[in-house]
Amino acid sequence: MRVRIVPVLRIVQIQRTADSTQTDLRYDIVDSGQFGEESGVAAVTHSLLGHEVGNWLAQEGVPFSSVTSILKELSETGSVQVSVEPRLGPRIVRAWFDTVLNPLIGSVEFELGLLTKRNWTFSFAPPMLELIRPTKSYLRSDAESNLEQVAELNLPLAANIQTHDVATETLLNSVIALHSALISNDQFVDLCNSLLAPENLLDLGIEDIRFVFGAYPASDRIKLLGQNVVNNLGELPPHFATAKFWNRHRKSLLQALAYPNVREHDSSTAQIAAHLASVSKTLLNQVKDLRSRLSLRYDVPYVRTSRDKLTA
Amino acid sequence: MFPKAVIDTGPLFSVLVINYDLRFAELGRSPRFTSELADELRGFAAQRRLLALLSSIRDKLTTAHVIAELGGLAKSRLKLYGADRIAFWRTSIDLLIQWEIDERLVRLLDLAAEKSFQACLPDIGTTDTALIQLALQHECVLITEDERTLAREAWRQGVDCRLVTQLIPLGP
DSSP: OOOOOOOEEEEEEEEEEETSSSSOOOOOEEEOOTOOGSOOOOOEEEEOOOHHHHHHHHHTOHHHHHHHHHHHHHHHHHHEEEOOOOOHHHHHHHIIIIIIIIIHHHHHHHHHHHHHOOOEEEEEEEEEESOOOOOGGGGGGGHHHHHHHHHOOOOHHHHHHHHHHHHHHHHHHHHHHHHHHHOOHHEEEHHHHHTTTTHHHHHHHOOTHHHHHOEEEEEEGHHHHHHHHHHTTTOTTTTTTHHEEEEEEEEHHHHGGGGGTTHHHHHHHHHHHHHHHHHHHHHHHHHHHHHHHHHHTTTTOOOOHHHHHHHH | OOOOOEHHHHHHHHHHHHHHHHHHHHOOOOOOOOGOOOOOGGGGGHHHHHHHHHHHHHHEEEEHHHHHHHHIIIIIIOOHHHHHHHHHHHHHHHHHHHTEEEOOOOHHHHHHHGGGGGHHHHHOOOHHHHHHHHHHHTOOEEEEEEEEIIHHHHHHTTTOEEEHHHHHOOOO
């Protein structure tokens, strides 16, 4: 998914009140919201003193240093236009936490763990990385609009989501190329065929190749072993048919990643994964930072406990 | 333990859930769905025994009804979405292929024509009746977690029906 980046603006016009005097300076605040005054929904706060305008701006999240300069300009010119953060409420924040931010944090942390282990969770039919995917795939399908809303209000986050999603696609293409290079490598195919020779299987107590691959067709056998190699797979639990064979020959099969014409793809994949990991770390920090700021500002806990649900 | 067995939805779904959790544990995530398993399968040792037991059956038979029910259960009980749902199905399909699960189509029309099923078919439903029919046809064990409905009728029909609760302590 490409997240639509549309900055959401909330423009506030502050102007001297019509009947204000030099000894009693007062201001009106016209809060035109996202769509401007033309929409006819501008809220007006009347007749505030200078320090009250300052308090109002601070409450809207305008940094203290900016408040000072805004008030200075206001006293000099009589009016000023300020861009403030769109107004959120605790219900929106709650929905973001539950459907976007919390799931994203869990999934990206897990993704980083997989990248560290160099387990790309690749599967060959159809070619995909099962657990390293574009951001949208980490969320419930009905949460997509909430993700769009978060992105609209946070441009740096939106940009990084796009970078992340592009990087996952690049990694997928690289892993596909690596798998393809591996399974078409004569040395690897010869190694597999030799290890799968009936006499070698008998050494493992396996009477028939069928007991290694189950119902996988013969045409998929090398692809399946290649998939395990590409994923740097560890030992398999014994309830898998392939476990006995894989666990015995895992080390020699994994060495195929260093074969000529394969190692170039392997190291290129590792580089792409390192880039993705760096992007994902930034994304994780951004999402955690956003969650923290929203939580403190709107008094919304990260996770709703069952007690919260009862009192909601 | 058994050369051939018919497997009901409950045990099959349980092994897929255990397999998925195991795979995630290897990748560094703690088990998430233990609470979705029957009480006797909450322990790690029991889970391993069930996996070992079912994987040791040479011919694993089930019906198309059971395979269809798995999809509904994964949706309603695990509530997986996105990448996790894909990973669950990929992992499950991989295991079922490796196990050479033998999915048989048992037609409703054939069940309805069978005199011995005419009473139970409307009562226990197509899925359970088809499992009993398959076990009778292959003269093999039927494995289930459902004592109240399926096992009771299977025993009545003379099928060697085993409950997971009985098998787990005996597992390898």
